[in-house]
Amino acid sequence: MIVIGLIALFILMLWLFRNITSPLRLLNKEMKLVTEQGFNRSNVALSHWRNDAKNEVHQLGVIFTDMMSHIERQFNQLQQVDSQRKTLLAEISHDLRTPLTSLYGYLETLQLNKSELTPEQEQVYIATALRNSCQLRQLIDQVFELAHIESGHVKVINERFNLVEVLYDIVEKFALKAQQHNITLVFEPETHYMMVESDLNKLERIISNLIDNALRHTPANGTIVLCALAINNGGYQVSVKDSGVGIASEELANIFNARFQASNSAKTSEQKNIGLGLTISQKLCELLGSQISVTSKLGVGSEFSFKLV
Ligand SMILES: Nc1ncnc2c1ncn2[C@@H]1O[C@H](COP(=O)(O)OP(=O)(O)OP(=O)(O)O)[C@@H](O)[C@H]1O
Ligand SMILES: [Mg+2]
Numbered sequence: 001m002i003v004i005g006l007i008a009l010f011i012l013m014l015w016l017f018r019n020i021t022s023p024l025r026l027l028n029k030e031m032k033l034v035t036e037q038g039f040n041r042s043n044v045a046l047s048h049w050r051n052d053a054k055n056e057v058h059q060l061g062v063i064f065t066d067m068m069s070h071i072e073r074q075f076n077q078l079q080q081v082d083s084q085r086k087t088l089l090a091e092i093s094h095d096l097r098t099p100l101t102s103l104y105g106y107l108e109t110l111q112l113n114k115s116e117l118t119p120e121q122e123q124v125y126i127a128t129a130l131r132n133s134c135q136l137r138q139l140i141d142q143v144f145e146l147a148h149i150e151s152g153h154v155k156v157i158n159e160r161f162n163l164v165e166v167l168y169d170i171v172e173k174f175a176l177k178a179q180q181h182n183i184t185l186v187f188e189p190e191t192h193y194m195m196v197e198s199d200l201n202k203l204e205r206i207i208s209n210l211i212d213n214a215l216r217h218t219p220a221n222g223t224i225v226l227c228a229l230a231i232n233n234g235g236y237q238v239s240v241k242d243s244g245v246g247i248a249s250e251e252l253a254n255i256f257n258a259r260f261q262a263s264n265s266a267k268t269s270e271q272k273n274i275g276l277g278l279t280i281s282q283k284l285c286e287l288l289g290s291q292i293s294v295t296s297k298l299g300v301g302s303e304f305s306f307k308l309v
Contacts, residue, residue, distance in 0.1 A: 023057040027064065034068060040075075041068045091259050092143055095274045096136065103132035135272045142276045146258065149283045156199045156287050163194040163228055163236060163308065170204060171226055174211050182220040185211070189228045194236050196308045202284045203308070206292070209277040210240040210304045216273070217264065217302070218244035231307060239305035247296040255294065256282045264298070 026047060033044045046068065049061025106129040110122065117125070148154060171187045178185035207226070214224045222243040229237045247255060251262040258279040265273075278292075285292045285306050296302035 027057060027061050031064065039071050041072060088258055096139055099132040099136045103129050138272060139274060146276055146280055154287060158197050158199055160195060160197045161200060163196045164189045164192050166200065167226055167228060170207050177215060181215060183215060183218050184223045187226045190230055194228055196236060198288055198308055202288055206281045206284050209281045213277060214240055214242035214244060218242045235307050235309035237305055237307050239303055241303040243301040246298040246300050246302055248298055252294060252296055
């Protein structure tokens, strides 16, 4: 009887030993393999661990597999972002080269052929070189601005101000340009006193980008309306609405992507726009705790809006 009892106990211990140590050894082996592969699990076939409440080794195995899936997802995302960055950098370098080549060309001609140029020609060459350097500076400023925002080091400096006064100032800044293009630019506040707490410079930048876009995509005799409305749950909705060319519905989802320019894009011969304005505006809006949205119809116009609290 005692012998049978001892044999049963021995078998039980053996069973327990096998059930605990062999999965543990397997898990240990998988962990080591994945670590050796630099946490890249593509070359390691991980076991299918059961989410067994009674077996702690299996529970650990499930946690380990989840952790590896998480690392894999983040790694893939990083790779994707890295590849997008490389493309963006290549495209931006190309954009910068155009005004730089032109600037260099005009300065070189001025230096080599100065004696053959009339004073008028000389003035034209200097003016063109200046225009190109100005364009170059604008492009570089925009690239730096985007890089700075993406670095995560941008500080939001909130202050209380009357939104209406600020919007009037911005409209004033664009009044001459609108007049030159024969476009009516109006500001329609619901009331004249709308106190908000926000970052004034960032807000100005967002609205200026939107008005600049609206001016470039609205033909003569068109209208641009800047609007500020109180919203039900507090805060205000700011919108820039134009009667311009509009954006095709299939392109609308892409317009906030860096370097994306829709087929309607108003291209000037100088080509100083490189498709960063809306990306910057969207990121600035996020910093202000808001989200920019757009509705548009080809041939009718576009409306960009966001909320401020
Ligand atoms: N109000 C608008 N009406 C029609 N199309 C617009 C409007 N605003 C933006 N778009 C489209 O979205 C694209 C992206 O705008 P975004 O401001 O990012 O770039 P951009 O104005 O072309 O260049 P940048 O802002 O860098 O000078 C524009 O090229 C244009 O095709
Ligand atoms: Mg723009």
